[in-house]
Amino acid sequence: MLRQARRSVPDSQRARAARRVALSAARVLRLRRGWRIGLYAALPEEIDTSELIAVARRRGCRVYLPRIDTSGLARSMLFAQISARMRHNRFGIAEPHGPALPDARALHIIFLPLVGFDRRGTRLGMGGGYYDRALAFCRTRAVESRPLLVGLAYALQQREYIVRAAHDVPLDMVITERGVIRCTRIRYAP
DSSP, X not given: OHHHHHHTSOHHHHHHHHHHHHHHHHHHHOOOTTOEEEOOOOOTTSOOXXXXXXXXXXXTOEEEEEEEEOSSSSOEEEEXXXXXXXEEOTTXXXXXXXXXXXXXXXXXXXXXXXXXXXTTOOEXXXXXXXXXXXXXXXXXXTOSOOOEEEEEOOGGGBXXXXXXXXXXXXXXXXXXXXXXXXXXXXXXXX
């Protein structure tokens, strides 16, 4: 139902929404030179991130995109700096080819795609668990510093309440074409 609603957004609204989201992110988060920003290469039904990538680069941020690591048994996700050398993974998502960060903790902000969300920051993804595994360190209070987690979505993807699983990593905020939603996060015990 949520994926169908996201797919039904007309192209003209998609472009406007992407611009509004990029402007809101730049204004609210005050992207700074030297920051390491995690973004994603958007699928056709997701909020397009190309405008936000351009804004971040103009402000001197280093932009990283997720890359699925298939070298081990566990399906994991790394972040590699955006480059001219991009490949499409088995899901059809563009990924940078080149060295990756050792850990997502090195990023200042991570913008995440989502299928649905609620005000508490619960995020429904596509079901692969890649972001939850890569960001598992965020669920503990013992983490001294961690990236700000920002979901990008259409306003129609918001739900009143989404049941949160133990492995889910909550968002700090969500940016839609209608504005910024600061989430009321539930902190996890170590």
